[in-house]
Amino acid sequence: MSDAPALRLSGRAKIGAAPIFGPLSLRAPAGEWTCLLGPSGVGKSTVLRLFAGLGDGIAFDGEAVAEDGVRLDGRVALMGQSDLLMPWLDATANVTLGARLRGTSPGRDRAREILGRVGLSEHADKRPHALSGGQRQRVALARTLMEDRPVVLLDEPFSALDARSRAQMQDLATELLAGRTVLHVTHDAAEAARLGQTILLMTRAGIASFPPPEASTPRLYDAPGTLAFQGRLLRLLMDTR
Amino acid sequence: MRRAARIGGVALTALLLWQALVTLAELPRFILPGPGLVFATLWSSRALIAEHALITALEVLLGLGLGAVLGFASAILLTASPLARSILRPMLVFSQAVPVFALAPILTLWLGYGLWSKVAMALLIIYFPVTSAFFDALMRTPPAWLELARVMNATPARVLWRVRVPAALPGFASGLRLAAVYAPIGAIIGEWVGASRGLGYLMLLANGRAKIDLMFAALIVLAVLTLLLHAAVDAACRRLWER
Ligand SMILES: Nc1ncnc2c1ncn2[C@@H]1O[C@H](COP(=O)(O)OP(=O)(O)OP(=O)(O)O)[C@@H](O)[C@H]1O
């Protein structure tokens, strides 16, 4: 993805009269994986919604833009904690949902290929109710990949998975989303320590950046450098108010 | 199988209670005939009853089909167009303040003594439940799905057809299940107000001639028809969702 832009947000946000965050400024470098950590309720999901163009109910005074100056509309894919699969569609149809909602050709072959890459070839014809939670989240990842957008916004996408599936999904996502600008909201210091090329901590005071270990991502979960950094992040998270 | 056994058990209990009531209270047959007599009449008058039952069934099926189509279309229109919503919704609610019973004579006047005044009654009685059940479901699409669709740059019409409508089909189905029970009521009211055929007509006729056994026989056929219709709609709705 040579056209993946850097993301920048600056400003303050309110919902109704209640201030959500700000003023703050945040930058996610082009083509890199940025992890955004922070205490619950600090406004991380709100940041993602602003980038995704879903800021209808939010009074936002500032800008949430791509640094290449081109509008973000149509260049963003979104994946959240809930898989949001349509229960009446099988895995393949769920993966091609975007194309069918736009009225473009669904590209079923490509969908099958992507399902293969997330390890679901044998489940391509199954409906969500016949899949496990981890498999459903893989379908959601495949749907996100199928959209083939340069900017990918992830809102705690792996937090509902067991430790093993989570580690597998982290590896898979790192491989498959390489080269895109990823902004990944997570609560999990270990996850951020494995995946983040840029690590941002969001607090009421604003955004702080913490340089991660040198090793390339996904970092080994049991490497001393990863573990030490994870410990440091958790300490920071515990100490913020 | 278990379900069939349970239904059989309930029916048998009802018959026994019925017989016990007739025997213990020594009710004369022109007030309440026993089940034995009613089933004997049902058998001996089977051709007559079948002829009228067929008419009523046709009225009910036409009313149900047309009502389902109209209800489906109205709910879609209400969902798709805020203008239609602001104009039609109050009208719909207001229309519910008019008892459908009261319209039966007018419908008979307008549409005649034949089939169509009964079809119209059945349709009118189910239109509101179908429309409102489906419309409510259409308005309750999980917002997260709509947001996903928005990020995917979906067109509004496709969101309606590919997300909102399929997500709301269970609501439509519950409207239809209600309709399967209401539609026969509509048709029977229509037949009472003015008809020369149908189970409702037959019941009035039998009542007038003090043939209470025939009236009960027709009533049982009507109840069985309604139950069958409900079961068929239920099965169809399940298929629709599992498709
Ligand atoms: N519709 C709303 N009306 C009023 N306040 C809201 C609304 N939605 C969110 N908020 C508030 O906005 C703040 C930020 O919400 P947001 O979902 O962005 O937090 P978050 O950092 O993602 O939290 P979490 O980590 O728990 O997901 C919260 O304090 C929340 O109470």
Ligand SMILES: [Mg+2]
């Ligand atoms: Mg959140």
